[in-house]
Amino acid sequence: MECQDSGMTVRTWCKQKSINEASYYYWLKKIRKEACKQRLPATHVNQKPVEFAKLSFDTRPMKTLGSITIHLPVATIEVKDGTSKETLENVLLALKSIC
Numbered sequence: 001m002e003c004q005d006s007g008m009t010v011r012t013w014c015k016q017k018s019i020n021e022a023s024y025y026y027w028l029k030k031i032r033k034e035a036c037k038q039r040l041p042a043t044h045v046n047q048k049p050v051e052f053a054k055l056s057f058d059t060r061p062m063k064t065l066g067s068i069t070i071h072l073p074v075a076t077i078e079v080k081d082g083t084s085k086e087t088l089e090n091v092l093l094a095l096k097s098i099c
Helices: 001-005 008-018 021-038 085-097
Strands: 067-069 074-081
Touching: 001 008, 008 021, 074 085
Parallel strands: none
Antiparallel strands: 067 074
16 A cells, blocks of 8 residues: 555555565565455445336327428428418418519
């Protein structure tokens, strides 16, 4: 832990402490193996049980909105359901000027 907390590389830390680098890694491996043996299995961790929520949704087909599509040589115009009267009048006037 001292080596890791030092911010130095292992090589530099070992040189400053007069420790053989191979010995450092040998003991690090032994310590890590022992630490892994002492860990509790994940099933013993105190956790709340997993709960599932039932989701419901409407399976009825959605109402499709009507639309009008006009294909012209110079443009394509699509008028969706719910378009205001004013917008429709402006589209028809624009068509009249084109045609």
